[in-house]
Amino acid sequence: GQQVMQIPQYQHVQEGEDFTTYCNSSTTLSNIQWYKQRPGGHPVFLIQLVKSGEVKKQKRLTFQFGEAKKNSSLHITATQTTDVGTYFCAVDYGQNFVFGPGTRLSVLP
């Protein structure tokens, strides 16, 4: 079946450091979505990438879709304690929706 991998599984950073999570697929993707889940909360949609090589920014967050559309990354510049949570990538295969296992980010003040 379709699988989406994410690395790392966990990341601990000092506040102010940068953070990156990577999402990888063995198949070419038509799109990729990113979600954030705060501790005790539910996943919240952040962004969707569709085009090869696409880069989108939301304040300190930068999202990139690989040229081959098989991978994506989320980069946070100068992390803050409010960035704590689990970041998921997700792929809509039309007849199925698959989430990656997520990267849990801890930010030490």
Next chain:
Amino acid sequence: DADVTQTPRNRITKTGKRIMLECSQTKGHDRMYWYRQDPGLGLRLIYYSFDVKDINKGEISDGYSVSRQAQAKFSLSLESAIPNQTALYFCATSDWTDNQPQHFGDGTRLSIL
């Protein structure tokens, strides 16, 4: 999203019991989904429905059933609960076309003893 409401929020029950989790939405979305979340495994799709007459199995449908009573309501049933169905369950909705964001309810934490 307050527009996607799940009940109950927490439930503790015993092995063998029948359980129903309910989801209702006021977003007017056609598509609804049920996921379970386990530590380290992310979200796994149980069932999804693209409209009232459409029900599809997801990755892990065994041991579960669903009912789409109306556009706004999608319920998940565990006919005979077992301990490894202990998990956090989320309902989500999305608009009628592909590649739309999903909007999640607050989840139901289910414990089966």
